[in-house]
Amino acid sequence: MSVLIDIILAILAVYLALQSLLAPRLTQSVFLFFAFGLALALAWIRLGAVDVAITEAAIAAGFLGVLFLDALRDFSPRGSEKKENLEAVQNALPKNNTKSLLLPGMALMLGLGLFLLIALEAVWKIPDGGGLTAAAEALLPESGVEHPVTAVLLNFRAYDTWLEIGVILLGLLAVFAVGGIKIYRKPVMATQDPLLRQVILFFTPVLFLFGAFLLYIGKTGPGGAFQAAVLWGAIGILLHLGGRPVFSMIPRWLGQLLLTIGLGFFLILGFLFIAGGATLFEYPPAHAGVLILIVETMAAISIAAALTAIFANLNQMNEGPNEIESTN
Amino acid sequence: METYQIYTLTSAVLFVIGIGGIFASKHFIKKIIATMIMGGGVFLTFVSLAERDALAFADPVPHALVITGIVVAVASAAFALALARRIYQLTGEESFTDDK
Amino acid sequence: MTDLPTSPFPALLVGLPILLATLSLFFSARVKALVGLTGCLLTAGLALIAFFEVTQRGTVIHILGGWEPPLGILLRMDSLAAVFIAMTAVVGFFISLYAWRYFRAQAATTGGFPLFWPLWLFLWAGLNGLFLSNDLFNLFVTIEVIGICAVALAVLSGKTGALFAGLRYLLAAIAGSMAYLFGVALLYGSTGTLDLGLLGQVLEPGTTTTFSLLVITLGLMIKMAGFPFHFWLPPAHSSALAPVSALLSALVVKGAFYILLRLWMEVFGVSITYAAGQLIGLAGAVAVIWGSWQAFMQTSLKLIVAHSSVAQLGYLLMIFPLLILAPGVTADSAEWLSPTWTAGVYQVIAHAFAKASFFLSAGLIIMALGHDRIESLRDLVGNMRITAMAISIAGVSLIGLPPSGGFMAKWMLLKGIFMSGQWWWAPVVLAGSLLTAGYVFMLLRLAFAPAREIGTFRPVPKSLEVLALLLALGSFLIVLPADYLIQFLESSEVFGSGIESILKGGAYGND
Numbered sequence: 001m002s003v004l005i006d007i008i009l010a011i012l013a014v015y016l017a018l019q020s021l022l023a024p025r026l027t028q029s030v031f032l033f034f035a036f037g038l039a040l041a042l043a044w045i046r047l048g049a050v051d052v053a054i055t056e057a058a059i060a061a062g063f064l065g066v067l068f069l070d071a072l073r074d075f076s077p078r079g080s081e082k083k084e085n086l087e088a089v090q091n092a093l094p095k096n097n098t099k100s101l102l103l104p105g106m107a108l109m110l111g112l113g114l115f116l117l118i119a120l121e122a123v124w125k126i127p128d129g130g131g132l133t134a135a136a137e138a139l140l141p142e143s144g145v146e147h148p149v150t151a152v153l154l155n156f157r158a159y160d161t162w163l164e165i166g167v168i169l170l171g172l173l174a175v176f177a178v179g180g181i182k183i184y185r186k187p188v189m190a191t192q193d194p195l196l197r198q199v200i201l202f203f204t205p206v207l208f209l210f211g212a213f214l215l216y217i218g219k220t221g222p223g224g225a226f227q228a229a230v231l232w233g234a235i236g237i238l239l240h241l242g243g244r245p246v247f248s249m250i251p252r253w254l255g256q257l258l259l260t261i262g263l264g265f266f267l268i269l270g271f272l273f274i275a276g277g278a279t280l281f282e283y284p285p286a287h288a289g290v291l292i293l294i295v296e297t298m299a300a301i302s303i304a305a306a307l308t309a310i311f312a313n314l315n316q317m318n319e320g321p322n323e324i325e326s327t328n
Numbered sequence: 329m330e331t332y333q334i335y336t337l338t339s340a341v342l343f344v345i346g347i348g349g350i351f352a353s354k355h356f357i358k359k360i361i362a363t364m365i366m367g368g369g370v371f372l373t374f375v376s377l378a379e380r381d382a383l384a385f386a387d388p389v390p391h392a393l394v395i396t397g398i399v400v401a402v403a404s405a406a407f408a409l410a411l412a413r414r415i416y417q418l419t420g421e422e423s424f425t426d427d428k
Numbered sequence: 429m430t431d432l433p434t435s436p437f438p439a440l441l442v443g444l445p446i447l448l449a450t451l452s453l454f455f456s457a458r459v460k461a462l463v464g465l466t467g468c469l470l471t472a473g474l475a476l477i478a479f480f481e482v483t484q485r486g487t488v489i490h491i492l493g494g495w496e497p498p499l500g501i502l503l504r505m506d507s508l509a510a511v512f513i514a515m516t517a518v519v520g521f522f523i524s525l526y527a528w529r530y531f532r533a534q535a536a537t538t539g540g541f542p543l544f545w546p547l548w549l550f551l552w553a554g555l556n557g558l559f560l561s562n563d564l565f566n567l568f569v570t571i572e573v574i575g576i577c578a579v580a581l582a583v584l585s586g587k588t589g590a591l592f593a594g595l596r597y598l599l600a601a602i603a604g605s606m607a608y609l610f611g612v613a614l615l616y617g618s619t620g621t622l623d624l625g626l627l628g629q630v631l632e633p634g635t636t637t638t639f640s641l642l643v644i645t646l647g648l649m650i651k652m653a654g655f656p657f658h659f660w661l662p663p664a665h666s667s668a669l670a671p672v673s674a675l676l677s678a679l680v681v682k683g684a685f686y687i688l689l690r691l692w693m694e695v696f697g698v699s700i701t702y703a704a705g706q707l708i709g710l711a712g713a714v715a716v717i718w719g720s721w722q723a724f725m726q727t728s729l730k731l732i733v734a735h736s737s738v739a740q741l742g743y744l745l746m747i748f749p750l751l752i753l754a755p756g757v758t759a760d761s762a763e764w765l766s767p768t769w770t771a772g773v774y775q776v777i778a779h780a781f782a783k784a785s786f787f788l789s790a791g792l793i794i795m796a797l798g799h800d801r802i803e804s805l806r807d808l809v810g811n812m813r814i815t816a817m818a819i820s821i822a823g824v825s826l827i828g829l830p831p832s833g834g835f836m837a838k839w840m841l842l843k844g845i846f847m848s849g850q851w852w853w854a855p856v857v858l859a860g861s862l863l864t865a866g867y868v869f870m871l872l873r874l875a876f877a878p879a880r881e882i883g884t885f886r887p888v889p890k891s892l893e894v895l896a897l898l899l900a901l902g903s904f905l906i907v908l909p910a911d912y913l914i915q916f917l918e919s920s921e922v923f924g925s926g927i928e929s930i931l932k933g934g935a936y937g938n939d
Contacts, residue, residue: 026357036365043338049394052371052394067406068361112347118639119343122340125635125636127619131389133383136388137384148385152388156499167403167573171406174576176543260454263446317414359599360599363606397568397609400572401606411591411595424592
């Protein structure tokens with residue numbers, strides 16, 4: 001019975017992936033991709049990876065889905081439906097009347113099919129390396145936290161996590177690079193929609209508390225900085241949509257501090273450890289638990305700020321340049 | 329067939345669908361979605377093999393790697409989306425027109 | 429491996445540039461450039477100190493968090509990593525100085541591109557991290573850092589062409605790193621470790637290993653623009669700002685090559701066959717001919733230089749078939765390994781210097797002319813003497829005429845080719861040099877030709893011309909310490925060894 005659930009879930013994921021690429025309309029594509037993300041999240045719950053499931057649902061499906069939906073404001077109204085239909089047909093069926101597409105299409109299909117067969121054989125015959133479960137279990141008591149995934153993320157492989165916090169900040173810098181720096185201080189009128197106002201009023205504290213809860217629970221169970229960060233980031237996005245962009249309500253230096261504190265604090269802490277004769281990110285064992293909680297909080301603040309800023313910048317990207325005040 | 333094998337096979341299929349999507353899709357957004365599907369396949373490989381290696385709990389290292397990987401992939405996708413929107417604003421193009 | 433001497437330098441080499449990049453975000457455009465430049469100088473200095481530390485103490489490591497592999501991550505700075513880090517430091521130093529002056533000269537119209545500095549520092553940290561990394565997944569994170577920085581820098585000008593090229597570059601980079609990561613997932617599943625050293629010891633031959641080798645190699649080939657995945661490189665490199673083009677072609681593409689080299693040498697020994705080597709060599713050979721021919725056919729300077737990168741990277745792929753040892757041959761008896769290795773390392777360094785100089789000169793020509801169509805290069809010698817000199821010198825190194833670093837690379841490659849008996853690669857090296865000579869002399873002929881009209885060249889800062897010239901001279905000067913450098917490199921476990929898996933039929937490096 002349980003195998004049946006897995007098979008259905010697997011087929012569903014493949015179906016949704018295919019459909020999101022083949023759907024004739026962009027809107028459908030985006031919603032199917034969103035559904036695909038949720039199917040993957042279910043798969044991960046089935047596989048016992050609750051942390052991954054929360055992250056997937058929150059960031060990959062949730063945050064990215066919101067970015068895609070926001071992008072549709074740009075693309076769908078002007079991109080005519082007819083054009084999209086034609087394009088989808090050409091993608092899906094090489095037998096379309098345009099003969100020039102037939103041969104490359106066939107070759108691509110053939111190549112991919114062959115590649116798929118080899119890939120399937122490779123994953124089918126994969127030897128059992130045993131993983132690092134035992135090693136992680138043995139060293140877990142020394143890590144300062146009780147949840148193994150948090151221990152790996154914030155202690156055993158803290159270096160990767162630190163670089164990853166850097167990658168999110170880089171994502172924001174890269175978005176700046178595309179459109180120039182302009183997220184700060186855009187004068188936006190507060191929303192007139194009373195319903196949206198109520199929603200924001202209700203959700204802001206709820207999201208904040210739930211995020212804080214996820215952050216704290218990360219010590220002992222599924223949850224942690226990234227999951228909390230997305231919830232806090234959601235506050236920023238809601239406020240932005242409600243006409244209260246966070247970055248224009250706070251002083252500039254504070255915004256920059258929020259964006260960089262996760263990366264900077266973690267690094268300076270690491271440098272202090274080096275100065276004390278240890279290696280980068282080598283917590284003193286007695287204080288590991290407390291330090292990890294502080295690092296996680298800082299990281300969550302920065303990630304939330306970066307996600308908010310990425311959304312805000314993308315959201316305003318294509319509103320005429322005269323509306324946007326450059327600060328640099 | 330073990331449970332994890334259902335998902336490892338699925339992961340290979342998703343990976344290949346993603347590759348095909350990057351080549352065959354025209355619209356920028358669909359190409360970006362295709363990279364995320366490709367990534368989804370890769371992450372599924374990690375997580376399903378972690379379930380195979382479970383003792384008291386599933387192997388936490390791949391879980392941590394996947395969380396890192398998802399965040400990195402989303403950051404890249406957001407950047408790609410920014411580029412796509414900017415290109416559309418400046419030129420009205422939704423796909424590579426000078427395509428090979 | 430964990431009994432090697434530890435040193436804080438590997439951690440500082442990654443941490444310091446990121447700290448300064450973060451710091452620079454707090455300041456306004458003008459101060460940002462100053463903080464950024466200071467950061468670049470400090471990073472370059474630190475890298476050179478670390479280089480000398482390795483020459484004194486040998487390979488040093490840094491066990492991050494105090495957790496030893498396989499659970500933890502280890503940074504390793506051996507002589508190969510040290511040479512790549514030092515190369516990045518020297519080339520990066522000159523490009524940083526150039527960038528500072530170049531952006532300041534144009535600040536009135538462009539705003540001076542303040543974002544260049546944090547992005548470049550992040551990129552530098554990513555490159556250092558990549559050269560030091562000893563962990564498959566950490567390598568993925570570093571190539572993502574490098575990829576995002578590289579594309580963000582490439583689109584900094586905001587021009588439509590750069591945006592198109594940047595998106596294509598980004599999609600190729602994401603696809604490449606996802607393919608790489610798929611291989612990593614399979615390798616982790618089959619061995620339970622991500623550490624390169626441990627992996628090399630426990631990896632068994634089999635379908636899964638071969639497939640991982642395939643996807644990882646393909647992914648990295650996309651990242652280093654190896655033929656036939658070079659399509660993204662010419663538009664992206666030619667449409668970027670001058671200092672950025674120099675960074676992308678001199679340093680960024682070398683990162684993927686470095687991983688490929690490490691993985692083929694240290695990890696994949698068990699599944700690499702003679703045919704696999706020939707195949708990747710063939711891709712390199714086609715790239716040399718195709719890239720040089722395409723460069724010859726272009727009519728704008730930056731596109732010539734960008735296509736030339738495709739060709740020059742092809743030479744790097746051509747060393748792989750020579751590194752694979754036939755059954756019955758040991759690394760000690762295969763005397764062509766040393767010249768082949770020298771060829772590879774010198775090709776990387778000489779290309780970094782020459783190509784950086786070429787792109788910086790191209791930037792000056794655009795600054796002077798407003799465009800870079802080559803028919804306007806007439807009488808370059810009369811108007812921009814130093815730049816003309818830089819282009820000639822860098823061009824000579826690209827062709828491989830003595831006594832340049834490029835000559836050293838090609839000469840050693842030919843030596844390795846003939847000594848190993850794989851003579852069929854030799855005509856490719858020669859043809860590549862001839863075609864390169866074709867487009868370089870085409871440029872020089874125009875540069876020396878008398879002008880048709882007078883006064884089209886606007887004046888450019890002399891200091892910028894000198895910086896480009898110094899880099900070009902660097903591609904010659906690197907020949908001087910050759911003996912010392914090779915001796916130093918031979919202290920690395922990788923350098924001078926070959927892939928002898930077929931002989932042993934078992935775990936590589938574990939007899």
